[in-house]
Amino acid sequence: MSLVSVSNKIKKILNKKFEMYKNLINLLAMCLFALLLTGCASQANKDPLEGINRGIYKFNDVADKAVFKPVAKGYKAVAPEPVRTGFSNFFNNLRSITNIFNNLLQFKFANAFTETGRFVINTTFGVAGFIDVAGMDKVPVHKEDFGQTLGHWGVGNGAYLVLPFLGPSTLRDTTGLVFDSVTTDPITYTHNIGEVRLHNQLRAAQFLDKRTQLLDATDIVDEASLDPYAFMRDAYLQHRASDVQDGLVPKELTTDEFFEEDESTKKIKDESQK
Numbered sequence: 012m013s014l015v016s017v018s019n020k021i022k023k024i025l026n027k028k029f030e031m032y033k034n035l036i037n038l039l040a041m042c043l044f045a046l047l048l049t050g051c052a053s054q055a056n057k058d059p060l061e062g063i064n065r066g067i068y069k070f071n072d073v074a075d076k077a078v079f080k081p082v083a084k085g086y087k088a089v090a091p092e093p094v095r096t097g098f099s100n101f102f103n104n105l106r107s108i109t110n111i112f113n114n115l116l117q118f119k120f121a122n123a124f125t126e127t128g129r130f131v132i133n134t135t136f137g138v139a140g141f142i143d144v145a146g147m148d149k150v151p152v153h154k155e156d157f158g159q160t161l162g163h164w165g166v167g168n169g170a171y172l173v174l175p176f177l178g179p180s181t182l183r184d185t186t187g188l189v190f191d192s193v194t195t196d197p198i199t200y201t202h203n204i205g206e207v208r209l210h211n212q213l214r215a216a217q218f219l220d221k222r223t224q225l226l227d228a229t230d231i232v233d234e235a236s237l238d239p240y241a242f243m244r245d246a247y248l249q250h251r252a253s254d255v256q257d258g259l260v261p262k263e264l265t266t267d268e269f270f271e272e273d274e275s276t277k278k279i280k281d282e283s284q285k
Contacts, residue, residue, distance in 0.1 A: 057171055058244060064173040068240050071178060075222075080229070083222040097141040098220050104133045104140025106154070109195040113155035117163045122153035154254075158187025162255035171244055176218075179247035 058064065087095065107130035114123035129145040129152070137144040146152075161183050162168075169182025180188065192199050198217065202210035232239050232246075253259065 057168070057248065059170050060172065064171065064244075065240055067173040067175055068243075071173065071176060072239075074176070075229075079218075079222050080226070083219060083226055086219055087223050087226065095220070095223065098216065099224065100133070100137070100143045100146075101140045102217050102220055103143070103152075104130060104137070105197050107133075108197060109157075109191050110153060110155050112195045113157055113160045113191075114153055116157075116160045117155065119153070119155070122155075125151060126153055156184075156187050157190040158184035158251070159255050161187055162251075168248065168251070171248065179243055181248075181251070184251065 107126050110126045111123050111130065114120070114126060129150050132145045132148075132150070133140045133143060136142075158181075166183055168184070172180045172182060172185055174180050174185065177188075198210060198213045201213065232243055
């Protein structure tokens with residue numbers, strides 16, 4: 012092996028190490044940014060970016076009705092329910108890694124152990140997670156993400172945000188989404204090892220699976236409120252508050268001027284948790 016080839020290999024390794032440390036530094040900077048800005052949006056002013064958010068919400072709504080919703084309906088009509096369930100199980104199984112990591116960060120060790128058991132059982136006996144064997148055995152699911160972890164340790168929502176294509180979020184939850192995607196999402200790793208095509212296919216399939224699950228919920232939003240944007244915002248904030256507090260919801264959110272929980276809202280929350 013020539014010195015040139017050895018030098019090139021060393022250079023590639025150093026570049027990968029540099030990129031890894033650079034990504035970690037960026038993530039830490041984002042977390043610090045979230046901590047600094049978390050007081051920007053109080054309960055009295057939870058949506059300081061409402062003008063921008065409504066514009067993005069309108070864009071998402073138009074794109075969804077023109078493209079994503081018809082595709083999701085077509086997929087639901089063509090694919091048998093066992094096939095759709097299998098893909099949902101597969102992506103939920105991949106998410107177990109994120110659940111395990113964030114349960115550990117919150118010192119919920121019993122929940123982390125349970126999630127580890129679910130992942131091992133479904134990955135092996137469940138054929139890479141396509142069959143939810145653990146669910147058949149009534150093993151509970153403990154979903155946690157880094158946004159919830161930040162909330163668990165006292166970080167507030169920050170400003171409410173509507174993300175292009177992805178929908179409702181907050182400054183804290185967007186930081187958490189990026190952190191989870193970079194650190195514990197197996198689909199991201201396919202991109203990191205050069206499998207860009209596989210990464211894009213998995214992302215598209217994941218998005219389609221999620222959109223198909225939310226078909227009924229989005230129809231309810233359109234029918235339930237004169238202002239779907241405000242309805243979606245308040246439902247999301249209440250849902251995330253419930254997630255952070257393990258099912259408990261602060262009283263001030265349940266008495267919001269825009270939001271009174273009814274059967275429609277409960278159904279939306281149930282659909283989003285699936």
